[in-house]
Amino acid sequence: MMSPNNNVLIKMEGVKKVFLTDEVETHALEEIHLEIHKGQYVSISGPSGCGKSTLLSILGLLDSPSEGNYLLNGQPVANLTSSERTRIRNREIGFIFQAFNLIGDLTVYENVELPLTYRGTSSAERKQKVEHALQRVGMAHRVRHYPSQLSGGQQQRVAVARALVGDPLILMADEPTGNLDSKNGEAVMDLLRDLHRNGATICMVTHDERYSHFAERTIRLFDGRIVEETKEAGVAI
Amino acid sequence: MSKLWQNVRFSLRMLGKNPGFTAVAVLTLALGIGANTAIFSVVYGALLAPLPMPHPEQLVMVWSDDAGRNVVSPGDFSDWKQQNSVFQKMVAWDEATFSLSIDGHPQTLQARVMSPGFFDMQGIPLSKGRDFVDEEGDPGKEHVVILTNRLWRERFGSDVAILGRKVRLNAETYVVVGVLAAGMPDRYEAQLFVPMALRPDQITHERHWMTVMGRLKPGVTLQQANADMNNVARRVAETYPVSNKGWGVKVEPLKNDFTSRDTIKDLWLLMGAVGFVLLSACVNVANLLLVRGTVRKKEAVLRVSLGATRGQLFAQFISESLALALIGGALGVALAGMLLRVIVVLLPEFSIPTEADIRLNVPVLLFSMAATIMAGVLCGCAPAWQTSQWNLNDTLKEGGRSGGASRHGLRRGLVIAEFALALTLLAGAGLLIHSFWKLTRVDLGFRQEHVLTVGAGSRQVLLLVLKEGMLLALSGLVLGLGGTYFVGHAMRSVLYQVSAIDFASVGAVAVVLLVAAILACYLPARRATRIDPMAALRCE
Numbered sequence: 001m002m003s004p005n006n007n008v009l010i011k012m013e014g015v016k017k018v019f020l021t022d023e024v025e026t027h028a029l030e031e032i033h034l035e036i037h038k039g040q041y042v043s044i045s046g047p048s049g050c051g052k053s054t055l056l057s058i059l060g061l062l063d064s065p066s067e068g069n070y071l072l073n074g075q076p077v078a079n080l081t082s083s084e085r086t087r088i089r090n091r092e093i094g095f096i097f098q099a100f101n102l103i104g105d106l107t108v109y110e111n112v113e114l115p116l117t118y119r120g121t122s123s124a125e126r127k128q129k130v131e132h133a134l135q136r137v138g139m140a141h142r143v144r145h146y147p148s149q150l151s152g153g154q155q156q157r158v159a160v161a162r163a164l165v166g167d168p169l170i171l172m173a174d175e176p177t178g179n180l181d182s183k184n185g186e187a188v189m190d191l192l193r194d195l196h197r198n199g200a201t202i203c204m205v206t207h208d209e210r211y212s213h214f215a216e217r218t219i220r221l222f223d224g225r226i227v228e229e230t231k232e233a234g235v236a237i
Numbered sequence: 238m239s240k241l242w243q244n245v246r247f248s249l250r251m252l253g254k255n256p257g258f259t260a261v262a263v264l265t266l267a268l269g270i271g272a273n274t275a276i277f278s279v280v281y282g283a284l285l286a287p288l289p290m291p292h293p294e295q296l297v298m299v300w301s302d303d304a305g306r307n308v309v310s311p312g313d314f315s316d317w318k319q320q321n322s323v324f325q326k327m328v329a330w331d332e333a334t335f336s337l338s339i340d341g342h343p344q345t346l347q348a349r350v351m352s353p354g355f356f357d358m359q360g361i362p363l364s365k366g367r368d369f370v371d372e373e374g375d376p377g378k379e380h381v382v383i384l385t386n387r388l389w390r391e392r393f394g395s396d397v398a399i400l401g402r403k404v405r406l407n408a409e410t411y412v413v414v415g416v417l418a419a420g421m422p423d424r425y426e427a428q429l430f431v432p433m434a435l436r437p438d439q440i441t442h443e444r445h446w447m448t449v450m451g452r453l454k455p456g457v458t459l460q461q462a463n464a465d466m467n468n469v470a471r472r473v474a475e476t477y478p479v480s481n482k483g484w485g486v487k488v489e490p491l492k493n494d495f496t497s498r499d500t501i502k503d504l505w506l507l508m509g510a511v512g513f514v515l516l517s518a519c520v521n522v523a524n525l526l527l528v529r530g531t532v533r534k535k536e537a538v539l540r541v542s543l544g545a546t547r548g549q550l551f552a553q554f555i556s557e558s559l560a561l562a563l564i565g566g567a568l569g570v571a572l573a574g575m576l577l578r579v580i581v582v583l584l585p586e587f588s589i590p591t592e593a594d595i596r597l598n599v600p601v602l603l604f605s606m607a608a609t610i611m612a613g614v615l616c617g618c619a620p621a622w623q624t625s626q627w628n629l630n631d632t633l634k635e636g637g638r639s640g641g642a643s644r645h646g647l648r649r650g651l652v653i654a655e656f657a658l659a660l661t662l663l664a665g666a667g668l669l670i671h672s673f674w675k676l677t678r679v680d681l682g683f684r685q686e687h688v689l690t691v692g693a694g695s696r697q698v699l700l701l702v703l704k705e706g707m708l709l710a711l712s713g714l715v716l717g718l719g720g721t722y723f724v725g726h727a728m729r730s731v732l733y734q735v736s737a738i739d740f741a742s743v744g745a746v747a748v749v750l751l752v753a754a755i756l757a758c759y760l761p762a763r764r765a766t767r768i769d770p771m772a773a774l775r776c777e
Contacts, residue, residue: 062629
């Protein structure tokens with residue numbers, strides 16, 4: 001059996017993020033202490049502007065903290081070079097964006113294939129993994145379609161397949177239902193829940209209370225600070 | 238390989254989805270590459286290509302040297318042939334005019350009177366018959382003639398029984414003994430050749446009128462040949478001090494020996510000018526790609542967020558600009574083929590060596606390919622570099638909107654570069670035009686077009702746009718003036734009564750460019766002021 005420490009995938013200690021705009025300091029995050037264990041489904045919620053997307057960007061290595069320590073899978077990431085961060089994003093993190101962010105000029109297949117292409121995976125292995133990922137999200141029948149030929153819900157499913165295809169350590173979802181109607185939103189949330197049940201670690205940002213309860217653990221942010229943390233059946237910790 | 242194919246496939250798809258952009262960029266590059274390929278064909282054929290003869294490095298011109306190269310006296314030629322130890326063979330010739338009469342129709346033709354073995358020595362093949370033999374260089378036996386293939390076709394109707402046919406030249410009968418193979422000799426000014434047969438009294442050292450060419454023995458260097466021939470000249474001068482005292486010999490490579498320094502310089506200047514045109518085309522396309530890159534900002538950033546390294550993204554952008562350049566290059570080569578036909582017609586006769594074979598060949602196509610790849614890389618570098626300046630997080634959140642001072646800085650830089658290149662290029666053209674005007678006293682007009690594009694705004698913004706545009710134009714003007722200084726000095730030898738820094742030419746070009754820049758700022762800005770801001774915001 002794995003010890004609790006070995007099970008920690010993300011560990012943040014005293015993380016701060018300060019933006020400087022025209023000599024004005026904006027404190028987006030203050031003293032964030034956070035641990036996410038492998039296999040957890042964590043939801044980060046809070047009002048608009050509370051810093052949840054900034055936190056997810058730092059967690060996803062799209063941005064760097066101004067202060068504090070961040071360990072991903074036991075490895076400090078503060079001093080990584082740009083290419084090392086790119087490599088980690090490619091191999092260990094799967095992104096799901098609010099606006100789907102599919103490339104309009106690539107087919108469904110090519111969009112899902114993209115992370116594997118940058119990884120240097122062989123063509124045969126790419127094919128097998130892309131088909132498997134599309135089957136998991138129920139989009140295997142749309143491989144030759146372009147994003148513009150799909151509904152919003154279908155596009156987000158493809159985006160989930162793209163996030164899954166490289167077998168990442170963690171899925172980072174930023175308002176994955178934000179651009180969807182309630183029916184499609186729930187379908188995507190069901191999909192994420194299924195993935196979690198099959199062992200995926202998920203960290204999701206949402207401002208929608210209905211969907212934050214899909215997660216087993218909810219972190220509430222306010223003015224850049226964690227103000228509340230609940231686990232499973234609404235128990236504050 | 239599969240990544241490369243993916244990049245190429247995506248690039249072609251992107252180009253196909255933007256036919257307007259693709260057409261403009263491809264045509265711009267095609268013009269630049271086409272002009273370069275055409276002019277390089279001339280430069281290569283005239284200056285760089287090896288002579289179309291076997292062992293061309295052995296072929297040399299041998300001149301009398303009297304404080305400058307001079308033609309040769311028959312006596313010197315005779316002594317040189319006998320006393321040298323460095324030549325396999327030496328031949329002499331003189332130009333002449335003959336009247337060829339066929340069926341009573343006379344025609345004056347340029348001819349060459351030459352010592353036997355001229356064609357064999359050079360390795361110029363005959364399609365029929367033979368070169369002159371030694372005894373045909375004896376007086377009384379010289380009534381034989383060799384025709385160029387062109388003359389044989391045009392005046393003798395490709396007569397298959399031409400050998401042995403008697404023709405009337407200068408009212409005397411000559412027998413045709415050979416017809417040269419088609420090709421390079423057809424470009425000779427001379428169309429027929431007769432042997433040079435000198436009587437003993439004509440072989441003197443006083444009159445210099447022969448042109449002499451020789452083929453060096455294998456392994457003999459130019460230096461050795463000059464040393465040996467000057468020893469021979471000293472001995473000849475000791476024997477004939479009255480005529481030969483102070484005369485030496487100058488042995489020079491045949492290649493480009495008849496091409497004037499001015500012609501060589503002009504050709505390289507022309508090459509430089511079309512090089513500027515290509516550079517200007519690249520800057521234009523780079524600017525277009527930058528604008529399009531801004532539209533695709535989110536896609537690029539998304540790729541990075543999914544794990545594309547800067548190198549992979551760079552390769553993607555470069556492969557797109559290379560795809561553009563390759564299409565432009567293919568079109569450019571076709572264009573060069575057409576341009577060459579025009580150039581060959583327009584080139585003044587005998588302004589370049591007759592050996593020059595001006596056509597699209599493997600070296601020219603290799604040059605064209607190199608120019609294409611260079612153009613592709615140049616065009617792609619700016620947008621590829623642009624992507625490395627974008628902030629991943631902000632871009633993914635903002636939805637791909639444009640922004641950032643560095644991008645604008647890059648585009649401003651490109652506009653300045655375009656202006657400077659245009660001024661340098663047009664000022665060079667202006668100098669030549671002014672020079673030509675002075676030379677002919679004919680009032681020549683010229684026009685040029687150059688369009689710059691800038692953004693838009695309200696009436697106040699209109700002034701701002703004009704101010705910004707003028708700032709870029711003036712920056713380009715200053716840089717362009719620097720370029721003009723160097724171009725003017727390089728062209729000094731071909732200018733007539735015009736100084737290298739001719740204020741009239743440069744000033745006229747600068748004014749025209751500035752007016753074009755003002756119009757290019759004013760017109761789109763004025764059009765944009767008519768747009769309803771609320772409608773524009775709703776569209777956003």
